[in-house]
Amino acid sequence: MKFLDELFNKVLEKCITNYKSNIINVQFETSLFLAYYFSQKNKKALFVYKNEKISQDAYNLLKRNSNTNSEEEINFSLYPAWDILFGERLSPSFRIISQRIIAQKKYSVLISSTKAVLSPKEKNFQSLFLKKNVEIDREKLIDLLSKNYTRKSLCELPGEFAVRGMLLDVFPFYSENPVRLIFSDNTINAIKYFNPEDQRTLREIESFDLIVIETLKFSPDEKEKIRRFFNALSKEERNIISEEITNIENDTNFYGIENYLYFKNDLKSILDDFNMVFFVDKDQVQSEITRLLQEIKKLRSFQIENKIYVKIPSFIYNLFRDPENLFAEDFNTKERSKDIVDFNPELIKPLVKEVRAAPPLPRGGTENIKNTLNWYLNANYTVEVSMNHIPNCLKDLENPQLIFSEKRYPAGIEILGIDKKLAKKYSIRENLIIFTSQEFSTIQTKEKTTRRKSISSLQELQYNDLVVHRDHGIGRFIGLKLMNFTKVQREYAQILYKDDDILYIPVEEFTRLSKYIGPDDAELSSLRSNDWTSKKKRAKDFAEKIAHEIVFIEASRRNVQRPIYSNTKDPTMEELELKESFGYDETPDQERAIEDVFLDMSKPYPMDRLIVADAGFGKTEIAIRAAYRAVLASRQVALLAPTTLLADQHYRTFKNRFDPLGVRVEVLSRISKSGNKNKILKDLKENKIDIIIGTHSLLSKNIKFKNLGLLIIDEEQKFGVMQKEQFKKIRTELDVLSLSATPIPRTLNMALSGLRDISTIFTPPKNRMPIRSIVSVFKDVIVREAILRELDRGGQIFVVDARISNLNNLKEKIENIVGNVSCAILHGQKSPQEISTTLERFLNKEIDLLISTAILESGLDIPEVNTIIINNADLFGLSELYQLRGRVGRSFKQGYAYFLYSSDKRITEDAKRRLETIQRNSSLVSGFNISLKDMEIRGTGNVLGTEQHGHMENIGVELFTEMIAEELARIRGTVKEFTKIKAEIELYIDKNYINEEGLRIDLYKRLQKVESEEELFSLQEEIEDRFGKMPKELSNLFLLTLIKLKATKIGIKELNILKDSIKIAPNNNEYIEKIKKSGFFVKATKEEIVIRPSSPADSFGFAISLLSLLSS
Incomplete structure (x- = not known):
């Protein structure tokens, strides 16, 4: 199968080399084919499209049809334009600048726009080639990063970096994943890509190119030119830019410094870097140049008229001799002159004998796919299956005309006249059919083991934050302190209470601490009164009432038996067709949320699930998949929205997706015509409508359904009290899927406490940027x-x-x-x-x-x-x-x-x-923080408007919901008690290992909440992966947790590890007999057993040996 190589070698290469000019005008369709050719041949070429939208479309088509998801396996890149107006008093974002720099450094083929090539090439940057086992000044690197990146305690989003001990994490905008540098002094011991979700290593690499932007500096000669320009201005004009001129003299950066690039002596365009330049429809490019130049003139006129800026000549007139007539007979940048010629697309047509899209694969699973492939083979077609991993179910097909390959195909589909929607399904030449991984996505399954980020971990404790101690009340966190109260060093949280009283909380009690969420002017509790005890008692009584209500609703729901929608959490063949129309790759969190919903729908009782995600993270897609599963089971779906506009938006989206599948979608809202409303109501009752979308009027008694199965509630928190009471009743009868971006805190904390099924979408869509x-x-x-x-x-x-x-x-x-x-x-x-x-x-x-x-x-x-x-x-x-x-x-x-x-x-x-x-x-994940901050500003009452807000403000949202969870566990009989354990040994997290106090507290709490040895070992692996080898004191803490788990397993209530002995409670005759047989010294009292080793031993090692003996 060498037809593509033939195409490239025999035709394209010949016709390219035959052109006398290296400035070529091409049409859009041809440009895609040529771009793919140059990238495969590793030849440099620049493609210039009219604007950013068209260049992005071209890049997306190329990438989609390169048959790979990895950025590292392609040799072309988008070269974006500055994200500001030329002449605006702003600077382009670091994201754009770094993408432009890495594109020109790393890739052979650049996909660009008119504005992008009119933006000067960046020169004020440092490209740091970071390599394993090479020395670099770590402190200087941190200082450089702080000028471009935002320093955080965790590096999770593009544009962030984090420093923890000898680990440095950075997430460049141009990288698919963040990078972790592991240092030993100033030597880089290792470089790893890691997953921003769970902070775990993905793979180790040998080197990495890190782009750092430096201050734009002007030479003495250039500064002199700027001074002359400045002195020629009027006094009023000089006042407008005097601060900018001072900054230039002092080599200080400022927003809008790019306006002075006109005065640079060495300004270059990206055009200067390429011998082969393709203008995609040069007339459109020229018209765009004219528009951009007019825009600059209009902006400058407006700035001068309103006395907000002065007329600085545009750098474009420094880059080009005559930008207003760029395609005159002498096309030029400043240093070269070439004729521009038209590329004849007819040259490639003779090789394309027959073009046909691969047909959609049939519904019904693996056997039908195999039957389809066999049909083509029997009809004398050559069938190529192009995938990274061939499904096992196809490997038993034996036929010389069946070829398995990992070949990547070009974006020639546009040239060859195939519709965009069939982007990965096309055939070239007679009797050849190509199937890619898209057709077989139901067969390929990937197990995901990423740790899901907990909602509560978003609120890391900061100095001076209000906290709640379960026994002592609301105080103010004033830091961690290493102290020696019990012969050994431990870390204590310092909490300031009323009357300047300070309480020191040992790490063992951190699970009794929580961040106070409520008004930030809340009164501190007194350690000298019983006021806190009274408040806690009232809150606990009310928490118990809520818990019983939750159990009742849950029991009512589980008593309602309904047929399952499907017996699998995987998509069926029909659902795959809907999935393919999405147009985007699902994020990992979206995939998990869909699986969660499908799993709920496979159970014999109604679903009640909340999907929480930031705005634009893909909640609607989850609703669409759930709705289709219900429709395929012959049940009707109602989608409830709080506003007419949102209902109308959902109607357009759902109709666009479901019309091709023969699913009828209608809307009932204020915008609907009255005559049409009557018909909709009639058809709804007769089961002629599959999905109905509307506002709260859908809940009215005059609306009758034939077979309503699923209710989707969007932005549930925006509905009134009456509607919410209706929802409460509905939840015991129907499947309910709720969607929310900023959930009311009760909903959020119910999810935190495990009181309600929730799926959280933290992963932003690919290429999404913070606003x-x-x-x-x-x-x-x-x-x-x-x-x-x-x-x-x-x-x-x-x-x-x-x-x-x-x-x-x-x-x-x-x-x-x-x-x-x-x-x-x-x-x-x-x-x-x-x-x-x-x-x-x-x-x-x-x-x-x-x-x-x-x-x-x-x-x-x-x-x-x-x-x-x-x-x-x-x-x-x-x-x-x-x-x-x-x-x-x-x-x-x-x-x-x-x-x-x-x-x-x-x-x-x-x-x-x-x-x-x-x-x-x-x-990109600020929705939860916004919701919680809103409570601090306004108080819980204004946000919740329900009875429980008073208790929440009195004791804090998190503690209140913990009380509900505990009462639920008691009712359900799932309370789990762990061994109380003490040890005379140093147990703490060294601040040189993890500097951020919030992260240390989070780790202490995670350790205390570990419930199994597997979970403990996984946490240990994660911590060492993220922070490096553990210091002894933290290893001790992990060992102590392991001992606690082992002791819990055999029913020990209390365990005290001393330097020369171990105490166990309660007394147990069976334990005494086993210990005596092993030769240990035993002393038993009514309350406890004291065991001493026969010879000096490591106390932790002795404890583990003893517990192994007792469990045998």
Whole structure:
């Protein structure tokens, strides 16, 4: 099977070398074929498309059809444009700069855009080649990283780094996984890729290229040119940029320093690096150049008119002789001149004899797949199965025309006229059919062993945080301290209480400590009164009441028997067709959540599961898969949304996915026409509708279902008390799947305490970026630049205000600031027809900018919208701001969220804290933090609005839900008691091993909660993998935990390990007989047994030997 090699060698190579010019104009379809050719041949080539969207589309097609998921196995890369406007007083993000640098350093073929090649090549960077067993100044490396990366206690997201002892973790934007460097002094002992989810090693590597951006510096000659420019300005203009000039003189970086690149002597374009440049439709590229240059002129004019900047010439005129006529007879960058010629796509057509898409594989499992392959083989087709791992079920097929290979195929599907949706299913030439791994994904299964990140670990304890000790009440954590209270050193948590009393809590009691979640001005408890005991008693009584209610609901649900939907947690052949239409790879957490839901649906009683994920992390996809499983079992599905907009959004999404499968989806909402409503109600009753979507009206008595099986509730926390009471009743009768991005804390902590089935999606979709959050006074220039930047990349914008009365004035203001932009207004008081029409026009891109109230908070999911401007942001609640921000940044593009407030009014302290919180919590998994912070700002009562909030504020949310969990365990008979153990030996985590106190406390608590030896060994392996070899004191702590588990297993209540003896309680005659037979000295009292070894021994080793003896 060498037809592709023939194609490349006989035709493409010949026709490329025959071209006299190395500047070639090609069409989009041809460019994909050529890009793949150059990447396979390891030849350098640059492909320039009109804009970022088209270049991204081209890159995605190439990557999808390279038949690999590994970044390391491809030889082409996206070369992105700066994510700012040319002339804007901002700098491109580190993410973009590092991606551009690594692309030009590492890959032969670059997929680029007009704006990307007009952005100068980066020179102010350091490429650190980190290699095993090579010395590097570790402290200097940390200092360099701190200028570009955010230092965290754990390195989990791109752009972060962490330092722990001699381990340094860093997650570059251009890397699939973070990298761990293990040092010995200044020598790198090992370099490893690790999994950001569980922090465990994936594989060891020999070297790694680390990009670090340095300050952009100007030479003395360049500074002199800038001085001359500055001196020629008026006094008023000099005042505008005087601080920037001072920074340049002092070699200090600042936002917008790139505006001075015009004065650089050595500025280069990426075009200068390539001998072979393909412009994909040069006329479109030239028109884009013209547009960009006009945009720069308009922006500069606006800045000068409003006296916010001065006219600095654009660096583009430094890069190119005549950028306005780039494709004149002398195409040029500054250093070369070449003719541009057109590539003739007809040259490759003779080799393509016949093209046909591979047919969809039949439904029904492995046997049907084998039958399909046999049919093609019997019909004299050559069948190529191209996969990394061939399924065992196919290996018994023996036929000389059946070929198994790991060949990767080009993105020629576009050239060859096959529809994009058949991206991986195509055949080339007569009697050849190609099947790739996509067709066989039901056969291939991967076991996942990653430790799921617990919700509570998101709240690591910080200095001065409020904490709750179960026995002593609310105090303030003021650090860990190594102390010697009991002859040996232990680490103690210092808790400050009322009247400046300090309590020292030993590590053994850390499980009795929890972070206080509630108002951050809560009163500290007194160690000198019984007030805490009274509060705890009242809370415990109420917790017991809730526990009994939960058990009743659970029992009622399990008493309802219903036929299972399917007896497998794996997708069926029918479900695979739906999976393929997703268009994205599921994240590991999404896959687990789908498995959880399918497992629930395979049980004989109703499901009640909560899916929690940040905005845009793929909750809806879980609902779609669950809905289809219900429909395939001939049951109806109802999806309940809190707003009309969200219901309409779900309707569009579900209809788009289910129409090709013959599943009928309808919507009932305020937007629905009345005549159509009657027909929907009738069809719903007659089982002619499979999935119905609507607001709370779906719960009304006049809506009748024929066979309702599954209820999906989106954003459950937004429904009122009456609806929630209905949900409580429904949960005992139907399968219920709830979706939430910022769950109310009771729901969150019920999940924490194991009171409700929950699936959490922490993994962001691939290439998703944290949203840039800007908090500022409302300024015309900020609004203009934000809107123009988004329009520049072909996107759309949301503008939100708290009040309907402000919307018209805001629209008029924006039109005056920006000029040629199409705006529309949307709010809840408009008629259903107006809402529907406006949405339709916006979705069809007839409108650039949608001005609305907070009804957008949950509703619109439009990948093209990646900028949101929130006016009067101080008037919104924290969760509202978070949800509004979540409307953007839902694609591969950088999202921007502007939180603006008026300069002529004073904002409240609470509003300031909300804005600070939203700016600080900008990571991709900030939803839980936002929810908990909201409770600290507003108190639990305002968030929950239910009876239990008073108890939660009195004793803290976590302790309250622990009480519920304990009562549930008592009722269910699942209480597990462990041996109480003491030891006269040093047990602590050295701060030189793990410096962060929050991480140390988290590890102490995890150790104390270990329930099996397997879990303990797994934790030990994880800790040594993450932090290096354990110091002796921590090893002792693990050994002590192992002894506790062994003692628990044989029923010992108390175990005290002394230097020369061991004490066991209670007394047990059987133990005494076994010990005596072994020759140990035994002394027994009524309460305990004292055992001494016959000769001096290691106390822990002696304890383990003794327990092995007693268990025999």
